[in-house]
Amino acid sequence: MSRALRLIRRRLLSSIPVLLIVVIMTFLLLETAPGDAVDAYLLSIGGGDANIAESLRRAYGLDQSVLARLWLYLTALARFDLGWSVAFERPVLNLITERLPNTLALMGSATALSFVFGSVLGIIAGSKPESIKDRMLSTISLIFYAIPSFWLGLILSLIFAVQLRWVPTSGIETIASGKTGLERLADIVRHLILPVGALALIYTALFLRVMRASMAEAWKLDFVLFARAKGLSRNRILLRHVARNAALPLITMLGLQAATMLGGSVVIESIFAIPGFGRLAQEAVSGRDAPLLMGIILVSAVLVIIVNLLIDLLQTVLDPRVGASEAMQ
């Protein structure tokens, strides 16, 4: 396992400059956007006089130069201080720790579900490429993949929440219900069914297609021919040889998806009124709240780095070729 440890060390070291670049780029990007936090705030309250704007800019520290503010932020960051959100008048860390669990629950369940269903359906489709079963699954998955998530979310909500009333239309849990423990957990699950369903339907299609395509490739390889020649049963070849080899790109896909799903959750979180990370990011941008947005991006980047590290570790277990070169250096 020392190979894995060395991999972890290398990745952690290389992630520091990555994070630094991410932070600086975000800061500069937001700086080039016209309007600042005071402009956004004044509009939200219906205006005020010129002195209000001036005193707010002073209070927010916006009267200082760009470089001074960036330096202030970076030095605070070096002390693990994520700063103060001007749009919410609260510490950034509080906001993030409050919202992140909701998004992780949403994202995690959607990814897990779509990964499981996607790979199983992918195996079914890929067990006999070009068969009727394969064509049907591929077409249906293509349709779901093409549907925008906000539309699917609204339609699911109209059918299952408004018409049938099986589940609530929105929210993360019943408001001010006073539920605790398992009862509360069940309530949260009920609220998450639709948003998780909407995300999972779309991403299942993606995993299905990757799995199916890589299985179609694998069938043509020599080791399948060899397995057949050995006289192994078709099912054994399918699961032990074809599917196992085809699963490797799927795992890579999983890592890439983690980043996409953090972004994709903005839309679903708004539609289903889930106080999550995506919505927080959107509010940070429209409020021109630089410290908050940088905090969000930073935490997202860390999450993506961690997920990809885990994926790489998993790959080294599944495929001995991966990581070998890195480990040898």
Place this chain on the structure above:
Amino acid sequence: MSEFTVSRRHILQASSLLLASTALPTLLKAQDAGPGGRLVVAADSEPKNLNPAIVASNGVFFIASKVIEPLAEAAFDGHDGLEPRLAISWVGSADGRSITFKLREGVTWHDGKPFTSADVAFSALNIWKPLQNLGRVVFANLQGVDTPDDHTAIFRFAKPTPIQLIRNALPVVSSVVPKHLYEGSDIATNPANTKPVGTGPFKFAEHKPGEYYRLTRNDAYWGKDQPLLDEIVFRVLPDRAGAGAALEAEEIQLAAFSAVPLADLDRISKVPGLKVVSRGYEALTYQLVVEINHRRKELGDLKVRQAIAHAIDKTFVVETIFLGYASASTGPVPKNAPEFYDADVPNHAFDTEKANALLDEAGYKRGADGNRFTLKLRPAPYFNETRQFGDYLRQALAAIGINAEIVNADSAAHQKAVYTDHDFDLAVAPPVFRGDPAISTTILVQSGTPAGVPFSNQGGYRNPALDAVIAKAAETIDSGERTRLYKDFQKLVVTDLPLINVAEWGFISVTSERVLNIADNPRWAVSNWATTALQP
């Protein structure tokens, strides 16, 4: 306590409904809707500061007006169009230098301490005048507040100040907060700004960020047998389609401030158990306005501005963009302000031919491509309707040979471009008329406002005659004379067109039929809801 419901498809039933509605609410209140119940309401934003004494905005009032009360609230009928709240009377001195408020007795703060004139004096001098976005204008000349006894507050002004203005501004600028919680602290960062303590019918219970605000009944409220509800929950629903779905699924009972988009109203009014109400926003009239940058040579020419006014079909705007839920404007004061409104102003009727003729006269001939000149048009992004009107205006201007290029931006970028950088030729804005022209209307055309002030004249317009009328009205004590000056103001604006008033609208509420006694005052959505009840 009558209630007028608007349902587009029930026109035939309207007369019977109107008859029944006068009797129904009181009847139901007496029988079924005994005190109690939780009203769940859609909220689309979470203000970071819930103190209406500092931030006098509708987003803050929507929640905080149930907790913190003003000296007086707007009323459909009643002396001066007001209903007493924390003040029971207000009398201005003949010289305009003082106003005496008699305050309500037996009122306590939610923490049990008594409410006295010291709280009013503190709020006025330490918060409204120096900190509040609107109070800084209205109370600019406030010099001191005398408190001869616990229930009298005498406001003293350095310059004569019209009682008419103060009266009209009371519902918006006079939210009283407890001195004992704010004195000696940094007011801007006081914890009571996010957990407000007031005298209102509801106490602030909790805020779960991103999810809801919860208010509970104030059992010690001064209003007899009020409030009728046990709880009000403001549920945060950022997506507009989400508010409609939650109403249909009966998860919420009320969506105010047009949280349900206009386009959905026709469909949702057919849902059994829901109704569409357009009353209760009369004192919160929003105005659809074309802002003009007079620095641009062509737009500095009155003929060009007149041509643009003639090119706009206000009826089309009202019927197609607002789906009938608005009315055409005649000038800078809306019809909903009958005290000041003057219909007798020049009218720029929709007339494309005349508009073209005016532009020809002004010397801007059409070029080979049919265009006379090109303008940069910035529609404000805050409402669907302001954006849609931007699209319409572009087409209307094309018909008279003006090529308008639309520039879309988000709120912060729009604010910077229009009100600070003046990087626009035409802009579409939705300013609010707040009961008196001097509060937030004259600033739209008056000269001398520095750059950076949103919803003010940033188009470089300067008209000494208009400035003089505005300045005179600001210090005219006699209400009749002051009203006459504002009629002159309207004529001057419509004649010289520093901006073009197109339409004016209030918001729409969609509610469950179980919610009773809504829309019973012209600022209902932002008033205290002490009489609102929920039928079980």
